[in-house]
Amino acid sequence: MRMIISGGGTGGHIYPAITIAREIAKLAEHCEILFVGTKQGLEADIIPKEGFDFTTIEVRGLERKLSWKNVQTLFNTAGGVWKSIRIVKAFKPDVVIGTGGYVCGPVLLSASLLKIPSMIQEQNVIPGITNKILARFVDKIAIGYQEARGYFTEYKPEQIIFTGNPIRPxxxxxxxxxxxxxxxxxxxxxxxxxxxxxxxxxxxxxxxxxxxxxxxxxxxxxxxxxxxxxxxxxxxxxxxxxxxxxxxxxxxxxxxxxxxxxxxxxxxxxxxxxxxxxxxxxxxxxxxxxxxxxxxxxxxxxxxxxxxxxxxxxxxxxxxxxxxxxxxxxxxxxxxxxxxxxxxxxxxxxxxxxxxxxxxxxxxxxxxxxxx
Ligand SMILES: CC(=O)N[C@H]1[C@@H](OP(=O)(O)OP(=O)(O)OC[C@H]2O[C@@H](n3ccc(=O)[nH]c3=O)[C@H](O)[C@@H]2O)O[C@H](CO)[C@@H](O)[C@@H]1O
CATH class of the missing domain: 3.40.50.2000 (Glycogen Phosphorylase B;)
Incomplete structure (x- = not known):
């Protein structure tokens, strides 16, 4: 099993990624995991300490509304998308997982473009902007609260699974x-x-x-x-x-x-x-x-x-x-x-x-x- 996992910015996105990665490694035989984050996020400190292979892309946050600033940001971070595509193509994952934070955007988008199965995990009652956008590209959405289902109404019920939020064993x-x-x-x-x-x-x-x-x-x-x-x-x-x-x-x-x-x-x-x-x-x-x-x-x-x-x-x-x-x-x-x-x-x-x-x-x- 080869897996790319991405999530970053704060501990609230990073620890779920670590926990999910560890659990998959426990359940699957011969698991290879690559973590994709940014240099600026807390993940750059935490992930290498936790012993995972770690690589970074450049990406900036989007505003929560349609704006010219977002268009500019998208242009500026196009490099992040290209780099994600290169990372995904080179690593050849079986599955790509995102746990939130804007770094997930390019990574999960690349997986979708390359037809690699993917899922996101949304921790909050109200989903983050990145996960809201990514929901239309991924195969499954694992939600931490039942209440979050109400914010993904345009998706098929079987696409959304209430799992709760992962915690370290x-x-x-x-x-x-x-x-x-x-x-x-x-x-x-x-x-x-x-x-x-x-x-x-x-x-x-x-x-x-x-x-x-x-x-x-x-x-x-x-x-x-x-x-x-x-x-x-x-x-x-x-x-x-x-x-x-x-x-x-x-x-x-x-x-x-x-x-x-x-x-x-x-x-x-x-x-x-x-x-x-x-x-x-x-x-x-x-x-x-x-x-x-x-x-x-x-x-x-x-x-x-x-x-x-x-x-x-x-x-x-x-x-x-x-x-x-x-x-x-x-x-x-x-x-x-x-x-x-x-x-x-x-x-x-x-x-x-x-x-x-x-x-x-x-x-x-x-x-x-x-x-x-
Ligand atoms: C300001 C903001 O938008 N915060 C968001 C961020 O929170 P934030 O990163 O603060 O998140 P959480 O409280 O969800 O998780 C923090 C994680 O860090 C760990 N920890 C914390 C402090 C410490 O000294 N040691 C340690 O190990 C906690 O045990 C926990 O595992 O992501 C969460 C999950 O998407 C969101 O619900 C929060 O709203």
Whole structure:
């Protein structure tokens, strides 16, 4: 089995690609995989670290409307299309898979031109522009939320398969004890995991300052706050300035990025998250109750729709970014800590939404596309 997989820009497109690729390699004999991304995306950092063959094309994002700027961009990135065609012709894949981000556009388009079976995986309730365009060229569309079906109405129902979003197997296999040991967390305290998506979230980071101050030294709770690479130094500096001594109180851990996120999830009793689709798939697979703060500038406000899909099942509560403050976070956290039944009920409802088998379902779907 030879496969090209493409997806990029943010972790929310890259980790699904890695997970699907690994699952296919597990199921298929003699699998060769090539990952196509861009030099600028996070994939250029993550994919080689994960041990995949990686090549890049040049491509820029399109606006979400018909415009001259888009026409210009298409001309400028024609080189990306030609390079994709050359890559696909040389690699001769049996299947080409896209997991979103504009890098997928030329790659999947090339597969379609060269009559190679292809599929896309859409993580969000509201599909991204690239996947919306690509839908008419690919054989299958694997959707992460049932609600996304409503946005692909012009396609045949059998073309669209609800699979859930793929999560790394370590998300399920990591144990609480391993997580606590790896991250230096105390088994005697509840763990609050705070993550603003793969790039961090400034508004959450800012609001967390007051939360750290309030819970610093608290015996009941410990906080693992992941700031994103760019904001780490300023957040640590702000904490120092506010007189919060992270090292001596011991219950507040601040990290720029976690390469071992599955261990952190395994240890978490409650989470404060943005509402990126993969993060939510990980939370629900583990049944972690969550306070969600959707990123308000995500395309077509799609994070709000992702978050509401959890909230309407009672698996999470949602705070609007514009209403976010230290006080509202402290209040929500304390309300949940003081009501273990409510927390347990959220955890149960979260787990009911989880689809830990999604990666295998998607991998089998991809394998079924291979021509005999
Ligand atoms: C701003 C924006 O448009 N974000 C989009 C992006 O989100 P973003 O990339 O933030 O995505 P997600 O929350 O979906 O996924 C993040 C992934 O990165 C991992 N991770 C994150 C932080 C860290 O320190 N370590 C780590 O491993 C998470 O465990 C997860 O696997 O893609 C998602 C999937 O299409 C969309 O739903 C989001 O709306």
């Amino acid at each position: 370590e998300v399920m296999s990591a144990t609480r004890e391993e997580g606590q040991a790896a991250l230096g967390l105390s088994p005697a305290r509840l763990t609050l995991l705070v993550v603003g998506g793969s790039r961090g979230a400034r508004s959450i980071n800012n609001a967390m300052l007051g939360v750290h101050k309030h819970f610093s030294g608290n015996r009941r709770i410990q906080i693992l706050h992941v700031t994103g690479q760019n904001e780490y130094n300023s957040i640590v500096g702000n904490n120092k300035q506010a007189g919060i001594d992270i090292s001596s109180d011991g219950n507040i851990i601040i990290k720029p990025y976690l390469y071992n996120m599955p261990l952190a999830l395994a240890a978490a009793d409650l989470a404060i998250f943005r509402a990126g689709a993969v993060g939510l798939a990980e939370l629900t697979a583990r049944g972690i109750p969550a306070i969600l703060v959707p990123y308000p500038y995500a395309a077509e406000n799609h994070q709000e729709f992702n978050a509401q899909a959890l909230a309407k099942q009672g698996a999470a509560c949602v705070i609007a970014d514009k209403e976010l403050s230290s006080a509202i976070l402290i209040d929500t956290i304390e309300r949940l800590l003081d009501n273990p039944e409510a927390l347990a009920d959220m955890a149960k409802k979260s787990k009911e939404l989880g689809r830990p088998q999604a990666a295998e379902t998607i991998a089998r779907l991809a394998l079924s596309l291979k021509k005999p």
